Each structure stands twice: as structure tokens, then as C-alpha cells.
Amino acid sequence: MDSTPASAAQDFEPTVRTRIKRLHERGHYDRKTVTEILDAGLVCHVGYVIGGQPYVTATAYWREGNRVYWHGSSASKMLRHLKGGVEVCFTVSLLDGLVLARSGFHSSINYRSVMALGTARLVADRDEKLAALTAFSDRLTPGRWEELKPPSEQELKATTVITLELDEVVAKVRTGPPNDDEEDLDLPVWAGVVPVATTLGEAEADPVLSPDIPAPDYLGQITIG
């Protein structure tokens, strides 16, 4: 981890690539907004280029300090390509509501999103990789990592972990009711917001799980979105 406590406390500077021009009030560059969105999400969409063609892959991610991480099998195309160190766009978006205005033009969605640009690199060091995977488990299910079978050296080798330092970053957020034109407010049409949330259902035990093993407490403490 080469992030320092100092850099992790600073806000982000808008760049020509991350400055929001249209609806600029939706853009946020402060550390707190970015961190809260990243820590709420579970799935990111990573964009990368192979031979001029963009690819976008959805994958689970997590944050530690000033870095985000994602992982997968060493064999997957995305990770095979990225581990050389390549330019990526890392995007997290959380859908919060449908904004139904009195005109189609002003109808919208409420959301929280983060876009981070930079060079992703492979986490090559075995101990750093193990620490990152532990952090991922702890983010979702605190305490579970200690219960699991520890990863074998072969499993560690077969798992690629990729990281991106948070440097060129922007958050975009829309909240609140529709913003209809003043002259439309008396139209006889319903307007408002339908909230959207990510919810967790009741845990389903593996059919081959021994009935002697109770559902652990951390199952009720998972939060996403």
C-alpha cells in the first residue's frame, strides 16, 4: 500500500477529464462523498481498451485507504490484460430512485456514482494480495475470514488482484424531487420519486450444509447500496 494517511484525507482536484460542465451542481470532489459511495457499493464496472475496442466488465470491488481493488481468476481476459498496468475507468453507480416529472424531458433518475481514472496495476506481492483479499471479506462479512479454510498457495496464485490508486476522481449525485419547468407545475399529472433500493433476502443455506451449523450473525449485518 503506497497511499499515505495525508493523501487519503485530501479532496480530489478536478481535471479536464473529470470536471463536470453540464449540471455541475451534481459533481463532487470531496473525499467524504467519494468514500461513502465507494464503501456503499459492491459491484464496479471497469472499462479498458484492447486493440482500440472498449470493454466494460462488472466485478466485485472494495476500498482500502486511497485505493480500490478488484479480483478474479488469473485466467480471465480482463485481468490478464490489466495486470500489465493499463489505463482504466473505474465506475461505481448506485440507483436511488426514479424521478417522474411532468414532462419526459425533466424525468430523471436519482443516483450516486463515482468515476476514477488511472493506471491499474497488479498486486503481485503475496502478502499484499492476502491482506487485500482479507479486507474484501471483512468489508462484506466481518469476522468470516477467520472461519474459512485459509487460501492455499495455489489458490492465491490463481487469484489476480488488481488495484487503482484514487487520484483523478469525481462523484456525481442526484437527489430530490423533479425539477419541472415553472409553467408545468399545474399540469394534471402525478410527479414525484419512486425510491429504489438494494435489499438482501433471507440467507439460503447450501443444500449440503450440515444442519448443525447455525446462520452466523454477520449475515444480518451485510450492507450494499
Added chain:
Amino acid sequence: MDSTPASAAQDFEPTVRTRIKRLHERGHYDRKTVTEILDAGLVCHVGYVIGGQPYVTATAYWREGNRVYWHGSSASKMLRHLKGGVEVCFTVSLLDGLVLARSGFHSSINYRSVMALGTARLVADRDEKLAALTAFSDRLTPGRWEELKPPSEQELKATTVITLELDEVVAKVRTGPPNDDEEDLDLPVWAGVVPVATTLGEAEADPVLSPDIPAPDYLGQITIG
């Protein structure tokens, strides 16, 4: 719309860019699987390249026949860039569950995803644009479009609609319980799936909405995810 009923009924052919090699049992190329995922989602992530840098933008989308559509202000960077007709990667991913295995290595997520590659083009024709926007409203809130203030010519002009024909497409799906190694099945650790769903909350009327306007039936019929 240049898609024909014939092409819209055919399955997709895997290409070198869309053939799933690792965990190939998760890959699907049949029309039904692809269509069901696209029609369940609301937000896509579109990848595109500007000056070698990949960008990934989340935006609402909809499907009509053999095409997907997305839209926004004509002023937005993404759409300004895409309307020339550019290579994109259109990805939709729906999170269905957390798969907690007896090892970190086999822990996973359940999901449905679609990736479509191709050249996105601007919907320039006014009537085609209006038809596409109507279809988007109908997908979410059937019947609402007729209640709304019709879009002005200025609003139509200020709205860019982008489309991608479904041609090079792959769906990826994971379902079911963990796939632990045989020798790990007796470990004293809970294993199973925590289902994840997208849920809609109770509609919140615009604070300035007249109390005489009741909540319409379509609010209870919206489905996402």
C-alpha cells in the same frame, strides 16, 4: 428501426471477442436469455474511448426489437462523442446474490449480465427519436407518456438518443449455491447464498404536487432488476 423480425428471433453467434473461455458454462448466446436480462435492467454502463482513455458512463437504457437505446442531454460529453458513431461496449449487470463458500477462493456472486459490442449511432430522425423516447416511458410506466406534457421541438432537439444494434452479444449468468471443493464440505463454516434484489419503495409525491392528483396505478407496476 432497421431490425427485422427475422434477425430479432435469431440467437447470437459467439465471436473471438465474446466467446467465454473460462467458466464457459456461464456464457449464453440465445436470444431469450439476452432479452430477458436486457428487459429486466434499467441502468447500463457504456464504455467508449476518447484519445486512448476508456470512459464508462452509467445511464438509463431500454430495448426495442434488436436494438438498445440510451439518451441524455445533447450537451453531455459522452453523447457528444458517441453521436459520430463510435465503438462501444454496452454492459448490463444485475446482482442476484452473495455466494459465501467455505473458502474465499470459491466465494462468488450470483448475477445476470449482458455485454454487447458494436458501433453506436445517433438517432437523428425526429420521429424515430420521439418513438424511442415513448418506448422508454412505456417500458417503465405504461400509459404515462400520454399524460405528460408532449415534448417541445426544443426539448427533442436538446435530447440525444443513441442506439446500438444487438449483433455481437454475450450473456453471463451465475446461479445457485457455492461450488466448494469436495474435501471442504465438512468444514464447520456456514455456506450458502444471500439473495440480493432491487426493490422499489413507496412513491414520494413531489412536495408541490396538488393533493387532488392521486398516485397512478402504474407506480405499483414498475419492475427493475
